[in-house]
Amino acid sequence: MKKIEQITTLADWQTFRSSLPKGARIGFVPTMGALHQGHLALVEKARSENDVVLASIYVNPTQFNNPADFAAYPLDLENDLHALESVGCDAVFTPQESDIYPDGPVARVYELQGLDQCLEGALRPGHFQGVATVVDRLFDLLQPDAAYFGEKDYQQVKVIQRVAELRGGQPRIVPCPIVREKDGLAMSSRNRRLTPLQREFAPQIFEALRFAQEELAVFPVPLKALVREMRGIIEAGGHLKLEDISFALADSMTPVTDPERYLDRYPEPIQCFVSAYAGEVRLIDTHRVVESGHSPA
Ligand code: PAF
Numbered sequence: 001m002k003k004i005e006q007i008t009t010l011a012d013w014q015t016f017r018s019s020l021p022k023g024a025r026i027g028f029v030p031t032m033g034a035l036h037q038g039h040l041a042l043v044e045k046a047r048s049e050n051d052v053v054l055a056s057i058y059v060n061p062t063q064f065n066n067p068a069d070f071a072a073y074p075l076d077l078e079n080d081l082h083a084l085e086s087v088g089c090d091a092v093f094t095p096q097e098s099d100i101y102p103d104g105p106v107a108r109v110y111e112l113q114g115l116d117q118c119l120e121g122a123l124r125p126g127h128f129q130g131v132a133t134v135v136d137r138l139f140d141l142l143q144p145d146a147a148y149f150g151e152k153d154y155q156q157v158k159v160i161q162r163v164a165e166l167r168g169g170q171p172r173i174v175p176c177p178i179v180r181e182k183d184g185l186a187m188s189s190r191n192r193r194l195t196p197l198q199r200e201f202a203p204q205i206f207e208a209l210r211f212a213q214e215e216l217a218v219f220p221v222p223l224k225a226l227v228r229e230m231r232g233i234i235e236a237g238g239h240l241k242l243e244d245i246s247f248a249l250a251d252s253m254t255p256v257t258d259p260e261r262y263l264d265r266y267p268e269p270i271q272c273f274v275s276a277y278a279g280e281v282r283l284i285d286t287h288r289v290v291e292s293g294h295s296p297a
Contacts (some may be wrong), residue, residue, distance in 0.1 A: 004084055004092060005090065008095070025051045025052070027053050028148070034076050035189070038152065038178070038186075040084075050145065053088065054093060057093075060131070062133055108132070112129070116159065119255060121155065135160055143171075146171050147171045152186050152286065188284075193281045198279060204233055208274065209285060209287035212272055220265065222259065244275045247289070250269040273286045
């Protein structure tokens with residue numbers, strides 16, 4: 001197994017970059033560490049499409065709208081390095097805050113066409129501007145050819161596609177499918193903070209999403225009724241507290257909010273977004289609940 005190179009300074013990055021063969025394609029997997037199979041699947045995808053695979057580990061302060069969440073974010077560098085190495089990642093960039101934010105940790109303001117204001121953006125003010133800022137800075141520093149992101153953070157992928165568009169289409173953004181535990185729970189660095197009982201009940205989030213998909217395939221259901229049933233599934237047992245269930249047109253991310261309208265009567269596929277708390281731990285998941293849109297009746 002080839003040893004992974006840990007790059008901690010911009011000077012070391014320049015040295016590494018200049019050691020690469022001319023024209024080598026760089027696939028990039030940005031992360032905040034505490035890696036799981038979902039991240040490793042991104043590295044494997046990048047491995048299959050590029051000459052060099054580079055990951056980054058940096059817990060970005062400007063995307064945490066809740067300081068307690070930032071403070072509680074798990075760090076596990078030793079294990080992360082082993083995990084990345086085991087799937088053939090060539091190098092990992094672990095920058096200092098001053099490399100990312102030379103003028104201090106403040107988010108820039110990007111024209112995100114409202115993507116930062118709706119859905120998850122409305123629940124976490126400032127979050128997506130923080131994500132856009134760090135990702136844009138990493139793209140500037142590392143100049144990758146392609147960058148890989150998991151669709152669990154579906155709206156984040158849309159935001160990053162917009163950032164790449166603002167950068168003239170560089171790098172190519174590659175969305176990758178959600179990786180789930182056997183019981184359906186979407187993999188997340190936060191799952192390791194769950195108590196055994198919370199962990200047992202956490203898959204109810206995906207159960208509710210699958211229920212929505214199955215229900216919509218057979219019955220015309222208005223949004224209000226579906227949300228009521230999904231809440232019942234998520235909160236059954238009393239270990240999860242629903243924060244939000246939202247729906248949006250899957251491509252444009254236009255929120256679907258009419259409580260009386262049947263969800264299978266929109267002209268485009270529909271994506272559902274759930275956030276719920278298990279104690280202090282905020283969990284999110286998303287699923288395509290209507291695959292192809294219908295003409296309005
Ligand atoms: O998805 C994440 O882990 C983070 O939001 C990202 C893209 C690494 C930016 O900090």
